[in-house]
Amino acid sequence: MIITSYPPRECGIATYSQDLVKSINNKFSTSFSIKICALGADKVNYNYPKEVEFILDTSVELEYERTAESINKDTNIQIVLIQHEFGFFSKQKQAFIKFLSQLSKPIVIVFHTVLPNPNIKLKSEINKIVEICQSIIVMTNTSANVLIKDYQVPKDKINIIAHGTHLVSHLGKPFLKKKYGLSGKKILTTFGLLSSGKSIETTIEAMPTIVKQCPETVFLIIGKTHPEVVKKEGEKYRDSLEKLVLKHSLQEHVKFINSYLSLPDLLEYLQMTDIYLFTTNDPNQAVSGTFVYAMSCACPIISTPIPHAKELLTKETGIIINFGDSEQLSTSVISLLNNPSLRRKLSSNTLQAITPTSWENSAISHAMLFEKISDNKIRTKYNYPVIELSHLKRMTTEVGIIQFSKINQPDLSTGYTLDDNARALVAMCMYYKLTKNKDYIKDIRKYLSFIKLCWQEKEGFLNYVDKDKKFTIQNQEVNLEDSNGRAIWALGYLLSLKEILPEEITIQAENIFNKSLHYHQDVCSPRAMSFAIKGIYYAQNINNFPKHLLILEKFTNRLAQMYKHEAQEGWQWFESYLTYANSILPEAMLYSWTITKNIEFKEIAIKSFEFLLSQIFNKNGIEVISNKGWLKKGEKSKHFGEQPIDVAYTIMTLSGFYDILDNNDYKKKMLIGFSWFLGNNRLNQIIYNPCTGGCYDGLEKTQVNLNQGSESTISYLMARLTVEKYLSLKVNL
8 A cells, every 4th residue: 555645636745656656557557556545635636546545635633543443444454654744744743643552563663754953853753754764765874874864863774765757768869859840959957846845947047148158058847837836836936037037138038838748748848858957955955856857868967066966976977066046057057968978978977877766666776675574575576577578689680680779769879799690690589489480481591690690611600790791890809609509509599490480481490500510519519519509409309301410429538527627515617617508508418428329428418507507596596607807716706797698597497307307496496597587686676678668788786778779678688588487477569
């Protein structure tokens, strides 16, 4: 149960609460059923959505007792979450505190405002609330410190969960400016329900100076006047701003968008903004939803020094100015408008700073708190996202899939690799096997054509191709054995679908497969051999090639010898270190056993895989080997620098072991492993981005790498397609 103001009431906390409910439902709908008790006042009626089951008129004392009784009687309500703002309960402060004491359920209260230096009366009021509640949520470290220092609230009772922000697709400023008729303009923006506290006149007073230096500047003031302000004084404040615009002859440079924009429209306005301005004159405003929404759209920020701004904005992420200082504001705006490289730097840093606060991550933090308060009676279970190919498509040209991206925008200058296109071929074949959607055969052809391009009769497969389809010098500088092995795996997997794919595709793949295996049989890399074994295993499911079996046995025997040479008590592995794509080795041994029936291969497969699992699974879930330093025999692993590709390979191997050996522990670990992408990881942050359909490039020590390159995105997709056969979810075609 969440007690809060709620849409269609126009209120920042109402919007916040609706976003929170949506995010928890999207992440954990099988774990939670959320009911809303909407806060109203003075008999104002709203047409609430279906999740609103209770309405509390905060101006009527008896309503509090009635609502408490209804909540207590509802056996399905296990926790009560209350969004607190002083204005909500100002008419019935004592009734509200009594209401809290009457509730028989655990209470979590969210303080949206925390006032420093309280008087005796306010401190007493807050302390009574805190004493009744099981847990307190605030949105900034500053607010937490005020509660501890000024109110003596126990630190262990306080949880910091930042104001949620929306993930955005980052469509690009030129496209959006053209859409809204603002091409060639430099956009300043502020938004939110208007009131004098916004101090928008600070910016209007600065505009003549700004326009003189940057005549293409337009200031957008987005938002209706706050309903409570309209009740008290009508449009007096807006009228004063419009008169100020006329006074300075700024009609062409200041635009009022007098509406309560839908979220998609609002986010588009913010994405095309060059600088976001936050000029509140209230030094005690603890947090601002408008401020963080702008940050989530990668806006460089200029802000007055509210606690939230001082906590989030550094010289790397924005500029802080004094309250009401138009001169300082104009100087800061002009310096940024005239320095595009600095704006880009601030934009990138701002996005990195705010992404951990996404609504998806907020939902995870709330769910973990609910689980803790319930003494684990509530067990959170992640929802599985629908299968989404949008970012894979975005990254793919007519040539193949591009190697890297900047955030979620493909970076064609980085060219293409055989590695990525081989993995893309596997993923697309998996998708086609699942859906039988013939529209995607063209994508299979495209990735296969790239593999064909990379095949060189005298050199084997080359890996690196530039944006002009030319092979780069990297092919002479890097060992390409593993890349060759991955290509063989992809071709073999395609051949396993021979019965459902067009004949010309499988003939082409088989031709390259046979040539590459012949060339590849003298390799020494354990991963290259393992990928090749996987390819042969899949191909053998359709056609029995005696020559291929000989190569499979040769490779497997080499792996077995490596294992015997290195394995000892406490280290059942093929090498003296664990590096990347580790699970491929035991997986190859297991597949070889299914074909050769050599019991030694099976034993090595199980022992080595169990050893690997013991190194990467723990009470926190999965923590794969760090790419910041491989795990050497006798040393401890670093738990950062985790990459999606290693999680995906482990999930695929667990699937193979489960299917062949029917050990339910493998299935359990597979699903735990997949939850790493969804937020069940060391930082409790999402790795898969549901907004773009892409996957972040890694889990670093303190943050997520926000780039969504092809390797990570394909890895997530392969993992998601792997677990799909164990679920009963619909596929988003």
